[in-house]
Structure formats: C-alpha cells, structure tokens
Amino acid sequence: MTAYKRIRALFPDHLGLARGKYLPSHHAERGARHCITMFALAYDRTMVPAPGAMLLEGLPDCELLFSMEEVRPCWEANTGVVVGDLYFRGEPLAISARHALRRAIADWEHMGYRIKVGIELEAYILQPDGQGGWTEWNTPGAYVYGTGWAVDPIGLFDEIMETADRCGLPVESINSEYDTPQFELTLAFKDALQAVDDIFLFKVMAREIAARHGLLLTYLGKPFEGRSGSGFHTNFSLQDEHGRNVFDDPKAADGLSELAHHCIAGVIEHHEGMTALCASTVNAYKRLRPGQLAGYWANWGYDHRGVTLRVPNDRGGATRLEHRMSDGAANPYLVVAAVLQAARLGVVNNLTPPPAEELDCIENQSTDRHTPDDLNQALNALEADTTLAEAVGSDLVANFVAVKRAEWDKFVSAVTDWERNYYLPFL
Numbered sequence: 001m002t003a004y005k006r007i008r009a010l011f012p013d014h015l016g017l018a019r020g021k022y023l024p025s026h027h028a029e030r031g032a033r034h035c036i037t038m039f040a041l042a043y044d045r046t047m048v049p050a051p052g053a054m055l056l057e058g059l060p061d062c063e064l065l066f067s068m069e070e071v072r073p074c075w076e077a078n079t080g081v082v083v084g085d086l087y088f089r090g091e092p093l094a095i096s097a098r099h100a101l102r103r104a105i106a107d108w109e110h111m112g113y114r115i116k117v118g119i120e121l122e123a124y125i126l127q128p129d130g131q132g133g134w135t136e137w138n139t140p141g142a143y144v145y146g147t148g149w150a151v152d153p154i155g156l157f158d159e160i161m162e163t164a165d166r167c168g169l170p171v172e173s174i175n176s177e178y179d180t181p182q183f184e185l186t187l188a189f190k191d192a193l194q195a196v197d198d199i200f201l202f203k204v205m206a207r208e209i210a211a212r213h214g215l216l217l218t219y220l221g222k223p224f225e226g227r228s229g230s231g232f233h234t235n236f237s238l239q240d241e242h243g244r245n246v247f248d249d250p251k252a253a254d255g256l257s258e259l260a261h262h263c264i265a266g267v268i269e270h271h272e273g274m275t276a277l278c279a280s281t282v283n284a285y286k287r288l289r290p291g292q293l294a295g296y297w298a299n300w301g302y303d304h305r306g307v308t309l310r311v312p313n314d315r316g317g318a319t320r321l322e323h324r325m326s327d328g329a330a331n332p333y334l335v336v337a338a339v340l341q342a343a344r345l346g347v348v349n350n351l352t353p354p355p356a357e358e359l360d361c362i363e364n365q366s367t368d369r370h371t372p373d374d375l376n377q378a379l380n381a382l383e384a385d386t387t388l389a390e391a392v393g394s395d396l397v398a399n400f401v402a403v404k405r406a407e408w409d410k411f412v413s414a415v416t417d418w419e420r421n422y423y424l425p426f427l
Helices: 025-030 036-040 097-110 156-166 192-212 258-269 271-278 332-348 375-384 386-392 394-413 417-423
Strands: 006-012 018-024 032-035 061-065 079-083 085-088 114-128 134-136 171-176 182-187 216-218 232-239 300-302 309-311 321-323
Touching: 006 025, 006 097, 006 192, 018 025, 018 032, 018 192, 032 036, 036 394, 079 192, 085 097, 097 114, 097 192, 097 332, 097 386, 114 192, 114 332, 156 171, 156 192, 182 192, 192 216, 192 332, 232 332, 258 271, 258 300, 258 309, 258 321, 258 332, 271 332, 271 375, 271 386, 271 394, 332 386, 375 386, 375 394, 386 394
Parallel strands: 006 079, 300 309
Antiparallel strands: 006 018, 032 061, 061 085, 114 134, 114 182, 114 216, 114 232, 171 182, 232 321, 309 321
C-alpha cells in the first residue's frame, strides 16, 4: 500500500510541458489514458495536423504507464509524483521525448557505455507589474554568486531547496547569477534518465512554489533586453562496465581519451542541426548571439565559457563535457537526447574535432560556423541533418518541426509593440 492519497502522474509533451493526471492511489498502477492529439497543440492551444498527433485520424488515446516503485514524494500534501512513459497500441509512442532519451541511452549501452548527466539551469524571478504583466523581482542588493537576504529577500530558494530535498531531487548548488533577479540551479550528476527526470520535476516544483508567493519563475531564454540570457547546460560523461570514466586518460596531454575527442567532434559536427531541439522557441535566438557566452559558435575549448562545448578542468572520475547552447524553455528530454546522439555519431563515424578554441569568443573566434539566426532557419537545419534526425527519431522530429513551423508563422504575422513604437511617430 502506498502512503499517498493520490499520485500525480506526469510526462513531458513535445513542448516540454508537464502534462498528466491526478490518480487515486488505489488504482494508480493502471496508469492513465490521454488523447494523443495533445501532440498537435501549441502553447496557445491551437492545433496543427502534425505527423503522429492523429488530429485527422479520430484523435485516439495513448497510455501513460509507470511503476509504483518509482513514485516519490511530491511537493503537494498527501501526494506522490512520478514520471511515466507513453505507449500507443502496445508500443512506445514514437513522438515521445522520454522515449527519445531512452533510445539515446540504449544506443550508448549497446556500445558498452553507461551515461552520467548533470544539469545546470538558469531562471529569472518576476513579480506582477500592476498592469496585468510581469516585471523583474525587486532585489536591488543582488550580485553574482550571492546568497541570503540580499538576493532572496523572502527565502524563496530556501523553501525550494528544502522541498527538493524532501522530494528526492538532489540539489548541488543554488546561487544568484550575473544579472538580477537571475539564479543558477544545479542538480547532482546521475544516470541520464534519472537526471533528466529530476530536472523535469524540479522545474515544475520550483515554478509552482514561486507561484504560491505570487511570483513567476521563468526559464525563458531571454526574458529581458539588455540582460543575460538563461541557459540549460548539459554536463555528461561515460562509464564502462567497471564504472570507470572513459573520458579520462591520464596519459593524454590534455587528460582526455580518444573517445572524448570523438564525442566532441560529433557535437561540433551537428551544431546547426541540433539547435532547434536545444533552442526551441522564437525567443531563444535573442540569447544565441555573438559575444553572449551562450553556445553560439560551433567550437569547443578547455575551461572556456565562450565556447559551445566546454571541457572543465576536472579529470579522473569527474571528467566531463559541458554543452552550453540550450535554454531552460527547451524540452530537457529532447535536449539531452540530441546532445547524446550527436556525441555518439562522432564516435560511430570516427570524427576528429577541430583545434580547441583559444580566442576570447567575445570579439574574436576561430570559426565562422554558428547556430542558425532564428527558429525557422534552425528547423531547416534540423531537417537537413538527416543523420541526427534519424538518431533522435524521425517521427518525433517530423512532429516537432510541424508544431514549431506553426509557431514561427504566428510570430512572423504578429505586429509587435516595437514596430508600433518605432514607426508610428513618423509613418
């Protein structure tokens, strides 16, 4: 018997939103049914006939299944929470982001490796502006790497950390970031699926706790003009069957194994193609600009925050690669699946990376390759990178592209305040 009165059964949709149902504990083990056509939805609830969503094929059900052994304490009273998998007619749902991550993990396991992942996430805190919108939280004494009252006047992150601990979401660190009121939220390194489930639940939990205080915690890549963007950094390493970190090579001049260099090469090779999955909103491309230290350039380097793929100085068991392109608005399952598949393709195809970046990446860099300039061009690049698309999942990519094309079309047709403010006084 479970100690909870109800189970909050969740799954990530194509947008990275946490959808699901509350289920009474006594029959939660049966799982739950959901209309598969939710995969046709945009943020504004409009729908397009995206491949796999079956909008024009009767809108049938898919099933959410999970093990009761995976239920953990929720941040809501008398409630357990679990992340499940979606199935359609007895088979894993091809357009499910969690299945795409499972596939990436299985592909690496087939090669004899176990993946470890750690996520660093950034977010802004907003408060009501009194006019029906949002403005930055008032923390005038805040500064980078700050803790305590000056950066968190109501103890919001004290509550988030305490709640995360109760829910089995292992926080490694929390601190204020360079701009205000921005924070960095880092969770512990774990097996890949568990790490992504943790950050998925943590994002929901932190946002809901902020809402209880009348605040909005946003993971949007660039919520403010003239301030730093918010990133989602994927740290990863590989272990062999003995638990040894196979990115580490004490005999190599840089301490990195040949396998690590192949992984670097794969991520750089598929830089443009993976951008749409890592930066999946129109807004994301306001962050991905030159000189923003945000994963714009197709480069890598040793302990260099200006590159897309950073190699931290740690060696031995802590050797890892840090991918810095994504923002927190992207689907974490798709982000990590894309990073892992790009790295794996570097190994499979025996790729060699370009030389490590040694320029500053603020005014100068050693490559001309960079992320596409907007979401539309990023979708084009994803479709053109058929090798990566097939690795992540062709059906999933087709669904994702269709929904995001519709999102881009809405943006292009929208008339903005900037246009009115800029042109109306003269034209």
